[in-house]
Amino acid sequence: MSTQFEIRGLKATIEDKEILKGIDLKINGGEVHAIMGPNGTGKSTLASALMGHPKYEVTEGEVELNGEDVLEMAVDERARAGMFLAMQYPSEITGVTNADFLRSAINARRGEGNEISLIKFVRQMESKMKQLEMNPEFMHRYLNEGFSGGEKKRNEILQMMLLEPKLVILDEIDSGLDIDALRIVAEGVNAMRAEDRSFLIITHYQRLLNYIKPDFVHVMMQGRIVKSGGPELAQRLEAEGYDWVKEELGIVDETVGQA
Amino acid sequence: MAKNLEFEEYKYGFRDEHKAIFQSGKGLTEEIVRTISEMKGEPEWMLKFRLKSLEQFRKMQMPRWGGNLDELDFDDIQYYVKPSEKQGKTWEEVPEEIKATFDKLGIPEAEQKFLAGVSAQYESEVVYHSMQEDLEKQGVIFTDTDTALREHPEIFKEYFGTVVPSADNKFAALNSAVWSGGSFIYVPKGVKCEIPLQAYFRINSENMGQFERTLIIADEGSFVHYVEGCTAPIYSTNSLHSAVVEIIVKKDARVRYTTIQNWAPNIYNLVTKRAVAEENATMEWVDGNIGSKLTMKYPAVVLKGRGAKGMVLSIAVAGKGQHQDAGAKMLHLAPDTTSTIVSKSISKHGGKVTYRGIASFGRQAEGAKANIKCDTLILDNQSTSDTIPYNEIMNDNIVLEHEATVSKVSEDQLFYLMSRGMTEAEATQMIVMGFIEPFTKELPMEYAVEMNRLIKLEMEGSIG
Numbered sequence: 035m036s037t038q039f040e041i042r043g044l045k046a047t048i049e050d051k052e053i054l055k056g057i058d059l060k061i062n063g064g065e066v067h068a069i070m071g072p073n074g075t076g077k078s079t080l081a082s083a084l085m086g087h088p089k090y091e092v093t094e095g096e097v098e099l100n101g102e103d104v105l106e107m108a109v110d111e112r113a114r115a116g117m118f119l120a121m122q123y124p125s126e127i128t129g130v131t132n133a134d135f136l137r138s139a140i141n142a143r144r145g146e147g148n149e150i151s152l153i154k155f156v157r158q159m160e161s162k163m164k165q166l167e168m169n170p171e172f173m174h175r176y177l178n179e180g181f182s183g184g185e186k187k188r189n190e191i192l193q194m195m196l197l198e199p200k201l202v203i204l205d206e207i208d209s210g211l212d213i214d215a216l217r218i219v220a221e222g223v224n225a226m227r228a229e230d231r232s233f234l235i236i237t238h239y240q241r242l243l244n245y246i247k248p249d250f251v252h253v254m255m256q257g258r259i260v261k262s263g264g265p266e267l268a269q270r271l272e273a274e275g276y277d278w279v280k281e282e283l284g285i286v287d288e289t290v291g292q293a
Numbered sequence: 294m295a296k297n298l299e300f301e302e303y304k305y306g307f308r309d310e311h312k313a314i315f316q317s318g319k320g321l322t323e324e325i326v327r328t329i330s331e332m333k334g335e336p337e338w339m340l341k342f343r344l345k346s347l348e349q350f351r352k353m354q355m356p357r358w359g360g361n362l363d364e365l366d367f368d369d370i371q372y373y374v375k376p377s378e379k380q381g382k383t384w385e386e387v388p389e390e391i392k393a394t395f396d397k398l399g400i401p402e403a404e405q406k407f408l409a410g411v412s413a414q415y416e417s418e419v420v421y422h423s424m425q426e427d428l429e430k431q432g433v434i435f436t437d438t439d440t441a442l443r444e445h446p447e448i449f450k451e452y453f454g455t456v457v458p459s460a461d462n463k464f465a466a467l468n469s470a471v472w473s474g475g476s477f478i479y480v481p482k483g484v485k486c487e488i489p490l491q492a493y494f495r496i497n498s499e500n501m502g503q504f505e506r507t508l509i510i511a512d513e514g515s516f517v518h519y520v521e522g523c524t525a526p527i528y529s530t531n532s533l534h535s536a537v538v539e540i541i542v543k544k545d546a547r548v549r550y551t552t553i554q555n556w557a558p559n560i561y562n563l564v565t566k567r568a569v570a571e572e573n574a575t576m577e578w579v580d581g582n583i584g585s586k587l588t589m590k591y592p593a594v595v596l597k598g599r600g601a602k603g604m605v606l607s608i609a610v611a612g613k614g615q616h617q618d619a620g621a622k623m624l625h626l627a628p629d630t631t632s633t634i635v636s637k638s639i640s641k642h643g644g645k646v647t648y649r650g651i652a653s654f655g656r657q658a659e660g661a662k663a664n665i666k667c668d669t670l671i672l673d674n675q676s677t678s679d680t681i682p683y684n685e686i687m688n689d690n691i692v693l694e695h696e697a698t699v700s701k702v703s704e705d706q707l708f709y710l711m712s713r714g715m716t717e718a719e720a721t722q723m724i725v726m727g728f729i730e731p732f733t734k735e736l737p738m739e740y741a742v743e744m745n746r747l748i749k750l751e752m753e754g755s756i757g
Contacts, residue, residue, distance in 0.1 A: 085712050088704055113714035125709035129727025135710075138723060142714035176727070193713065 036063030037100060037116070037200045037232045044095035046083040053079040053291045055257035056095070059234075061201070066233040068243055068268060071254035072276050074289035077236045078122060080254070081205040084234075085119040086112055099201060114143055116200030120190035120207050127177040132189065133159065135177045136196055143197060162195045165225070167218050183210030191222040202226070203234045208242040220245030240272035253279055255288040320368045323347060326470050329373045333439055333473075336446065346459035346469030353463040359618045359649065360587040365561055370533050372471045372504070428486065433517075434479040435490050438506050441477030448479060452510055456539035456567050456595075464563045468504045468537040475505030475536065480515040480546075489518040489551070489737050507538040511546040511574075518549040520737060532560045534585075540568035540576065544598065547575040553740060555747055556585035558615060564590045572598030572627075579735050580607040582617055583747055591649060593622035596630035596661075603632040608732045610751055611644030611676070620650035620681075625658040625691070634665040637729050640676035641751075647678070652693055653685040660690060667697040670728045672721070722752045 039061040046054040053076045061067050071077050083090040084097060086109040097104040099115055107115060127135065136159060141149045150158075163170060166188050178186050187207055194202055204223070208216055223233070223246050235246060243251070243265065251268045253261040253276070260283055261267070271279075280288060318325075326347050330340040355362055428435065434445060442449050459469035476492050511517055534556065542548045548568065556562050562585040568576040578592035594603030605621035617640075623632035638646035652663045669678040680697045702724050710720035725748060726733070733741045 085708075087708050108717075109708060109711040110714055110716050110720075113712050119712050121709065121712075125703070125706045127706060127710070127724060127727050129730030130723055135713075135723070138715060138719070139710075139713035142716070142719065197713065 036230055038062060038098070039100075039201050039232055039234075040096075040098045041084070042096045042098075044080075044083070044097060045093045046079060046090045047093055048079065048090055048291070051291045052093070053090075053257050054083060055290070057257075057259060059252070059259065061232045061234060063232055064227070064229045065250065066227065066235065066246065066248045067250045067252065068235045068237060068248040069252045069254050069259070070237060070240070070268060070271060072288050073238065074291075075254045076257040076290050077238075077254050078205055079257075081119055081122075081203050081234075081236050084203060085109060085117060110142070113197075113199075117203070118194055118197055118199030118201065119203045120187075120194055120205060122206040122209065124178050124186050124190055126179045126181075128179055130177050131174050132177050133173040136193065139193065140196055158196060159192075162192055165195070166192055166222050168192065184212065184215040187211055187219060188215065188222075191219050195222060195226060198226075198231075200230065201232050201234070203236070205236045206238060207235070208237055208239060216242065217245060240268045243268045255280070255283075255285055255290075257290040260285070316371060316374050319371050321347070321370075321372050321467075321471070325372055329471060329473065332373075333442075335442065338450065339442065342454065342459070343470050343472075346466050347471075349460050350463060350466035350470055353460075353466055355463060356589075359589045359647075360616045362561070362587070365533065373473060428490075431484045431486075432481040433484060433486060434477065436477050438475040438477045438508060439473065441508070445477075445479070448510065449477070449508070452539070452541055453508060454539075456541065456569050457537050457565050461565060464535045465537055465565045468506060468535050468565070472504045472506035472537065474503075475507040475538075476509075476519065476521075477507070478509040478511075478517060478519060480511045480517045482512045483514045484512075485516040486518065489520045491520040503532075503534045503536070505536045507536065509538075509540040509548060509550070511540075511542050511548045513543045514545040515543075516547045518551065518737075520551045520740060521553075532557075534560055534562045534564070536564045536566075538564070538566040542568055542570045542574040542576045542601075544572045544574060546571075547577070549577040549579065550592075551579040551736060551740065553581040553583070553736075553744055553747070554585070554588075555583045556588075558584055558586055558612070560585045562588040562590065564588075566590065567593040567595065567622075568603075569595045569597050570601035570603060570630075573600040574598060575602040575604075577604040578606070578621070579732070580605065580619070581732065581744060582607070582609045582619055583751060584610075584612075585615060585617075587616045587618065589618045591620045591622050591651075593624065594632065595624045595626065596632065597626050598630075599627045600629045601627060602630070605632075605634045605636070606732055606735055607635070608637040608639070608729050609646050610639045610748070611641070611646045612751065613642035613644060616645045616647070618647040618649055620648045622651040622653070623663055624651070624653045624655070625661040625663065626655045627657055628659040628661065630658060630661045632661075632663045634663075634667075635731060636665075636667045637732055638667070638669045638678055639672065639725060639728065640669070640678055641672035643673075643675035645677050645679075647681060648697075649681045649683075651683045651685065652695075654688050654691045654693075656687045658688045658691055661688070662692040663694070665693075665695045667695075668728070669697075669699045670725065671699065671701050672725075718752065722749060725752055 041057050041059045044054055044057040057080060069077055079090060083092055092105055102115060104112055137155050144150060168188055178189060207219060211219060248265055251263055251265060252259045261279055326343050330343055457465050459466045478490060480486060509519060540548055570576045576594045580592055582588050592605050596603055603623050607619060609617035609619045611617040620636060621634045634650060636648045638648060640646045646669060648667045652665060654661055667680050671678055678699055682695055684693060702721055706724055707720050710723060711717060726745060733744050736744055
């Protein structure tokens, strides 16, 4: 079945401050949507709220993944339903090796009695790490501990590749990446593009979209999607910046929830 | 986010029907001490030692520091239980019911894989003991302490009570008066034991105190790793475990002593563990404390010879109604001695963990170094932790580093792991396992597996 993901009228607050002021977005299977916008407009909040971070409270709206009510699910249930968030700042977990973590994550999704065999797991991990040009020793390193920014991002993509989610949210996956790393990460994402998999890419810069071609581009300001278009919208933003959008819509301060 | 369960079932709370052949009855009298000594057929000097220790015990005050001992009633404890007439030399000779208990603890399997010698303590007497032939050929003595007193009287008398004198503290005095069982190891000069020597301990009789006494002598240039694991069944009234461990590490020798203790939540675990390390000797305590009502345990190394090294690596887990008051003592008495203390504590369900430690540098401790690291992980808002380090420094030319951290399982870490499909309980467990990994990675393989299993059992029900 092709993935259907739909957000309707989503509002969310952090510490009683409203950040998301009504987001509507529909993503069909195989589509890549990019959300762009200046800093502080609510992009990362959208990513975290969709995945269910406890810091954010959803006050209104609906989110559905293949007809299932996402907002009713706990974080781990969302993951097992097929959602994946590649985080901007992945946590470090000391004492837990990357390999142990990855295997536990895969097995959590597969369920009891259906665990992946060790050999199969190691083979898969090795081949994906090779694809991402990751040093094999990262298998045995503690999860994200002492990883550089770029290494953490590659590790997020590695997880995505192994977990094979239905809906992938990439939150500023391009930040802190040099041009080679950006290419590798983008290639990893492109290799995962499929009919039954959808992507929501959150980015500050257009340059990622040179490597991952989006089907739709949305501009976020003041906690709302204020403009949508095709890939040409991203190119215009790259060439001209955001000022013309603000002017067109009569927006003076594009940020939301800032003190 | 974490909810307390009403109660936690102690997972090893089974109990078999074995009938002891002698029970001393409750309370402690001179008569009981004499009876213990007589039943064991001990020499006169040991009886005298016991009686003198009893006197010491009576004179000494209850410690007023550390944990709360108010509910500990010395008159409500049984001081000696002898489970069967003779001691099993081979597995076949061990009584069936006792075997059944050991089966539940998985001892025979463990033996097949890794054991060099097994000396499993059941109630107060060692009933099963075996040793691999090659160790015997090398002249290694590994036996229970009662047998050692009978069969190796000279070496026994030379070292017994020299590291922990009976007047050391009230519980050392008590142990000295009524001790029974424990392990005795002698490793001759230059002999390196490749495989760890192991013993299992188990308290089984209600209100019975267990007072084992362990004595390890590693002669010059030798090496031995001794491993001890404990589990005890659940009972409603308080039980006392008060062991004394003495270790002598001679020049250039190395001893590692690994303990995992998983006591039932009604047990007072008040243990004195101390080693003396001579020139260039290395002493390592690897100490895991799970369960018990109150544990007070501070493995010590007396760094007596130049260049001696001491290490304590410990974890403590305190749950509901439990207090782990644990730590380490490093006494630097000679030049260029070094010590490392790594203490990892976890408190949950209102449990309390205290790190209490001493780093002491004598006048001769020129160039000595000590490094202390205490990390605490608190799993909920009802649980607490405390760090109480004491430093005594009599020499200016030393280095002392102390680092302490207290952390909670962070919301972001949980979110991260859960966003990959793990439940909150699985995620918490993974973070806790990672926290104690510096400890588990030092354990022999099968103990690491057991340790992880114990922690999993402990963590189940941590999260609502």
